[in-house]
Every structure is written in C-alpha cells, then in structure tokens.
Amino acid sequence: xxxxxxxxxxxxxxxxxxxxxxxxxxxxxxxxxxxxxxxxxxxxxxxxxxxxxxxxxxxxxxxxxxxxxxxxxxxxxxxxxxxxxxxxxxxxxxxxxxxxxxxxxxxxxxxxxxxxxxxxxxxxxxxxxxxxxxxxxxxxxxxxxxxxxxxxxxxxxxxxxxxxxxxxxxxxxxxxxxxxxxxxxxxxxxxxxxxxxxxxxxxxxxxxxxxxxxxxxxxxxxxxxxxxxxxxxxxxxxxxxxxxxxxxxxxxxxxxxxxxxxxxxxxxxxxxxxxxxxxxxxxxxxxxxxxxxxxxxxxxxxxxxxxxxxxxxxxxxxxxxxxxxxxxxxxxxxxxxxxxxxxxxxxxxxxxxxxxxxxxxxxxxxxxxxxxxxxxxxxxxx
Numbered sequence: 616x617x618x619x620x621x622x623x624x625x626x627x628x629x630x631x632x633x634x635x636x637x638x639x640x641x642x643x644x645x646x647x648x649x650x651x652x653x654x655x656x657x658x659x660x661x662x663x664x665x666x667x668x669x670x671x672x673x674x675x676x677x678x679x680x681x682x683x684x685x686x687x688x689x690x691x692x693x694x695x696x697x698x699x700x701x702x703x704x705x706x707x708x709x710x711x712x713x714x715x716x717x718x719x720x721x722x723x724x725x726x727x728x729x730x731x732x733x734x735x736x737x738x739x740x741x742x743x744x745x746x747x748x749x750x751x752x753x754x755x756x757x758x759x760x761x762x763x764x765x766x767x768x769x770x771x772x773x774x775x776x777x778x779x780x781x782x783x784x785x786x787x788x789x790x791x792x793x794x795x796x797x798x799x800x801x802x803x804x805x806x807x808x809x810x811x812x813x814x815x816x817x818x819x820x821x822x823x824x825x826x827x828x829x830x831x832x833x834x835x836x837x838x839x840x841x842x843x844x845x846x847x848x849x850x851x852x853x854x855x856x857x858x859x860x861x862x863x864x865x866x867x868x869x870x871x872x873x874x875x876x877x878x879x880x881x882x883x884x885x886x887x888x889x890x891x892x893x894x895x896x897x898x899x900x901x902x903x904x905x906x907x908x909x910x911x912x913x914x915x916x917x918x919x920x921x922x923x924x925x926x927x928x929x930x931x932x933x934x935x936x937x938x939x940x941x942x943x944x945x946x947x948x949x950x951x952x953x954x955x956x957x958x959x960x961x962x963x964x965x966x967x968x969x970x971x972x973x974x975x976x977x978x979x980x981x982x983x984x985x986x987x988x989x990x991x992x993x994x995x996x997x
Contacts, residue, residue: 617787620813622646623968624805626792626828627820628653629660630768630954631946633775634961635818636784637694642969645783648814649776650807652791656772659822660954662922664845664867664877665771666858667955668707668763669732672723672994675979676931677730679956686958687766694778701767703872706857708737708745709995710757716863717755719994724758734760746855748910765858765869768954775961792821795831801941802832816942816968823888823923825947832940836933837985838925838948842889843881844896846919850874854910862995866903868911876914878904881951892919924951931991932956934964934980944968945982950996 623644625632628651636649651657667684671677686693690700711717720736727734737759739751745759780786787809794806795817804813819825823840830836851874858869868878880900897919905912927933927948937943946964949956959975966973984990 617648617785617810617812620804621648621785623648623816623818624812624814625649625818625820626805627651627658627822628655628772628776628786628788629658629820629822630656630772630775630957631949631960632818632820633772633779634957635820635946635964636779637775638961638965639968640779640782640784642965642971644969647779647784648812649779649784649786650790650792650805651786651788654788655776655786656769659922659925660768660772662845662920663768663954664869664879665765665768665954666707666763666867666869667702667765668760668858670707670709670723670727670734670758670760670763670995672719672726673991674726674730675991676952676956676993676995677727677732678975679959681730681732683956683958684762687771690771690774690958694774695781696770696774696777698770700770700774701872702764703766704762704764706745706759706761707763708742708757708759708857708859710742710859710861711755712753712861712863714755720756720758723995727760732760733762734758745857746859746908748854748908749859750907750909759857763858792828795940795943797832797940800939802943817944818964819943819945819947822947822953823925825925825945829937829943829945832937832943834937834939834943834945836935836945836947837982838927838933840888841924841926842921843879843924843951844892844900844919844921845877845879846897846900847917848876848911848914849917851914855908859907861907864903864907866907868904868908875917876911888923890921890923892921926950928985929990930993930996932960932980933982934960934977935982952996
C-alpha cells in the first residue's frame, strides 16, 4: 500500500533503479518508493547477458566498469545479501577481425592500463590456449582481462532491492506509471494505475520506456529502442571459461557455471518495441557462432528470447534533469551495458541528489552534450 507521498520516487525495477534506491538509503534517504510495472528485473536486466567487462576504449566507461566491478566482487557483503550473486570472473576475450580494429584494441589497452586495469594483448596462439576450441582464422589479435566475467542479473538486482528494503525503501511492483504532476516548474507527484503519490524527486530508470515517461513532463530524451536477441543451449561439460566477444561480427558467447552456453549477435534493426525472438536470428546466430566455435555445432538450443537496448546517439548513458520539471531525472541510454556499470552509476546519482562530492562529474552525462557536440565517443561497443 503506497503512502500519500515520498521524498523520492524511482520508476523502474531493474538493477539501475534498485541500486539507486539502495545507495540513496545508505545515505539516509529512506523515504523512497520504487515503482515497477512488472516484477523486479522483468525488463532489460532480466533479459541481458549480464556481462561485466572493463575493456573499454574511453576513460569514462573504463572507470565506470572498473569501479562497478569492485562492487560486484563483494556485492553480497556490500548489500547484506545471503545468496551468491553468481559472479564468475573467467575473463573476456575480445577478438579483432580487421587490422583497424586490432589497432584500436591496442589504443584501448593504453586507456585501461592508465587506470590500473589488468588487461593485455594476446597472440592468436595465446587466444587458442585461453579458448582451445576457438577458430582464429581471419583474426588479427585479441585482448584479455581475467577480472571480466558475468553474474546473475536476478540475484544482483535482488541484493540491492533487499538491502534497500531493509533500510526502509518501499516497493510497488505490478504498478504502472501513467503520468506526472508538476507545480511551479517542479515535479509534484506521480500518477499510477493504483493511485496518485506526491514526490519531491522522481528518478526515471525505465530503460526503453524512459523517453515516453520524460515526454509527459515536456522533456525530449534522445533514446531509441532496438531489439537484441539471445539463446541458451543444453548444458554440457566445461569447454570454455571466458566470454568471447567480437565487435566487428557483433557476437558474444559464454558458458555458464551450470554448463549451458548463452550467446547472441547484434544485427542492426529499425527502432521498435518488439520483444519477440525470430527464426531468422536463430539461423544467423547459429551460423556465426558455429564458425567462431565449431565445437558448438552438436549442441541443442533450449530456448531463445529478445530484449531491448535503450540506445543513445553516442551509445553512452544519459543522466539529466528535466528543464521544465525540476527534480525529474532521467537515467537511461545505457545502450546495452547498463548492467555492468549500474553499481557506479547508482553511486553517482545518489551522491548528486544528496549533495555529496564525487570524483566523477555527473554533468558529462547530460543530454545537453548532443546540442553542444561534446559527445562521449566509445569505440568498444557492439
């Protein structure tokens, strides 16, 4: 049962929303309501590959990932969660199929090393040692970071949510936001299908729905929705320990601790809200992945699914306050890497809202950068 009003209302129960609720509560802001139209992590978080990598090409993203990884490494203790969050640091092997891409990888390593990230260039022979079944034909080189890996997106989200709830944060699941009220140029409250609640601050973490909600307060958030698909195979004995990823061929593949392979490819599609997976994806994914890892040819596919990337123009996050509705913040545009940077993004947002100092400048994530041309360019994205 929702109260009459709250200091903060968060819209979106994925890992970004739940982590932000937790970080606010840690800073003493506990009069918080998180609203989710489904169950927690029912949107992008629960449909993602849950990869965690620090091998980025821009210092900003590398920092976000590095500092988030440190939190993921101790998330159970950090949040007081009594279940494993499934972190497996088997590493990421990033493979380059063009000379230009290989040169960019080497530049990316310089950025990573300045921050103390333990990544390295590997020869094709070393790549085969890391992933014995890898087909290296056509590759120019690869980079590897042992501390990259993946985690369980559901348990990570629950860790934050339960920690926040223990500190007094309230949750309203299966509740849909239908509108907002403003007063004197500031946010005043949230309309839902379960009733109206007053709010001094609203944080819009609704992923692909974020632009739609922002428009209700007169804000244009430049984010589009793009379908991405994935599949999982039957479980087999351990074959690879790391994630293998290619930007040029837009694929990733990993073997989970229980033996199944999770994989996907990222063909460009027209913006849509299509959550259905297709036979065309199944056919193309299997062809691409069986060429990269021929050992996969004999595996049976158990299921496939689709999710949505909230793509920003420069494929980097947007954290911005609405011009015509003070106190309304949109936190979105993660473009497929929201899970792996969520811990640090939540800290940044919570520090900003509570007036605490932060070593990262939140204004760099403002959507105003698209007006000034100061884009956050990132070469290491699918």
